[in-house]
Amino acid sequence: MSKKCPKHPKYRGIRPPKSNCKTCWKFYQEIKAITDDKIALDRLAIQSSEKLRELSKKYKNILTENDDLKQIIQAMQTIKASTKRFTISQKKGGASEATAIIVASDWHFEENVRPETINNLNAFNIEIGKIRANNFWRNSLTLINLCKKDITINNILLVLLGDFITNMIHEELAETNLLAPIDACIEVQNILISGIEFLLRNTDCRLTIPCHSGNHGRTTARPRHSNEGGHSLEHFIYHNMAIHFANNPRVSFLIAQGYHTYINIYNMTIRIHHGHDIRYQGGVGGLYIPLNKAIAQWNKGCRADLDILGHFHQFRDGGNFIVNGSLIGYNAYALSIKAEFEKPRQAFFLIDKKRGKTIVAPILLDSN
Known part of the structure; x- marks a missing residue:
């Protein structure tokens, strides 16, 4: 990265220079490129973090549904395995x-x-x-x-x-x-x-x-x-x-x-x-x-x-x-x-x- 302009030592490159100094303009463009890259990286990081949270939420829901299905299957197997029968008795006595x-x-x-x-x-x-x-x-x-x-x-x-x-x-x-x-x-x-x-x-x-x-x-x-x-x-x-x-x-x-x-x-x-x-x-x-x-x-x-x-x-x-x-x-x-x-x-x-x-x-x- 270029050094600061010796003629304008107080210029930090945050905003476009007010003068036509080539050194200041070059310094500004280098700072801007670094800043744009950092913003892009930050934005990408945020998007990745949001996707990760969304995937995590979906994964938790899938795990919950899986647990529910396991309980249903277990209940069905228990019912299927049951051999107990309700006894219906025939009518006794006169009509x-x-x-x-x-x-x-x-x-x-x-x-x-x-x-x-x-x-x-x-x-x-x-x-x-x-x-x-x-x-x-x-x-x-x-x-x-x-x-x-x-x-x-x-x-x-x-x-x-x-x-x-x-x-x-x-x-x-x-x-x-x-x-x-x-x-x-x-x-x-x-x-x-x-x-x-x-x-x-x-x-x-x-x-x-x-x-x-x-x-x-x-x-x-x-x-x-x-x-x-x-x-x-x-x-x-x-x-x-x-x-x-x-x-x-x-x-x-x-x-x-x-x-x-x-x-x-x-x-x-x-x-x-x-x-x-x-x-x-x-x-x-x-x-x-x-x-x-x-x-x-x-x-x-x-x-x-x-x-x-x-x-x-x-x-x-x-x-x-x-x-x-x-x-x-x-x-x-x-x-x-x-x-x-x-x-x-x-x-x-x-x-x-x-x-x-x-x-x-x-x-x-x-x-x-």
């Missing part, structure tokens, strides 16, 4: 006892549902109604036989909740229904009698049949409260059926005289009604809120453990209530009130002698 509940309602047998009016979600006419009714009885028996494999079932509660016919209670229905009300009643009566006889032939159970009128079977413009049955075509059907089975000791009819019927099954009290006295206007909380409010008020007078109802064409298990579906399925009215779409179905469940309501299942109507 439990239960009553089968079959709910039928809201068939609207003579109503016509044209697919093009409801976005092809459903279709319904007399022929489809007969097919679904046939599936109702057949699939009800299938569910009973399935449950009877492990459960003693000696009694069937066949709950008839009304609205089996649509009737001509509105002008539109008078235009679109496929049968006159009396003709529809005859068809429904024949199907119900045939279904009861089908259950009697294919089971050894006793049938208790509580019967309720719906709001569609009325012969008055507005629903009646104190004398609903006396103005109901379905009430007449039920009495005809009771006469038909009067001499059969396995069949008992309970034809409602008021809005509610109370039945005791084992240690449970069941309250049965069609459901048309529940005021539900389509709120976001669904049917559960108005129905539970109604149940709470009714329980102040006569308490029940379980309510069975129909009317809303929605199969629901609310814990303390069962709402039945429908046989007709989705229609133009349901679409207009923004009702939730549901396929045709009816309700089946068991009341166990010791456990209360247990198995709850839909009775599918569009398939065998």
Whole structure:
């Protein structure tokens, strides 16, 4: 390295010289080259140090993952080597006892549902109604036989909740229904009698049949409260059926005289009604809120453990209530009130002698 300029001994070469002295400029360039090299070396050292730290961090993570994998492998080998087995014992003693509940309602047998009016979600006419009714009885028996494999079932509660016919209670229905009300009643009566006889032939159970009128079977413009049955075509059907089975000791009819019927099954009290006295206007909380409010008020007078109802064409298990579906399925009215779409179905469940309501299942109507 050149020595400092003798003419400018105080110049240290840190900044460019202010004079044109060649010696100072040469000294400056040499100092600058040394400084640039040192900076480059320092920068390289820093970069190498950062890479080393990054590699060290990755290496530690790999070591941690390796330890975790070793523990997992060791645990898997321990589980694989285990020969201890959990013992499942077969059921001992007699089968439990239960009553089968079959709910039928809201068939609207003579109503016509044209697919093009409801976005092809459903279709319904007399022929489809007969097919679904046939599936109702057949699939009800299938569910009973399935449950009877492990459960003693000696009694069937066949709950008839009304609205089996649509009737001509509105002008539109008078235009679109496929049968006159009396003709529809005859068809429904024949199907119900045939279904009861089908259950009697294919089971050894006793049938208790509580019967309720719906709001569609009325012969008055507005629903009646104190004398609903006396103005109901379905009430007449039920009495005809009771006469038909009067001499059969396995069949008992309970034809409602008021809005509610109370039945005791084992240690449970069941309250049965069609459901048309529940005021539900389509709120976001669904049917559960108005129905539970109604149940709470009714329980102040006569308490029940379980309510069975129909009317809303929605199969629901609310814990303390069962709402039945429908046989007709989705229609133009349901679409207009923004009702939730549901396929045709009816309700089946068991009341166990010791456990209360247990198995709850839909009775599918569009398939065998």
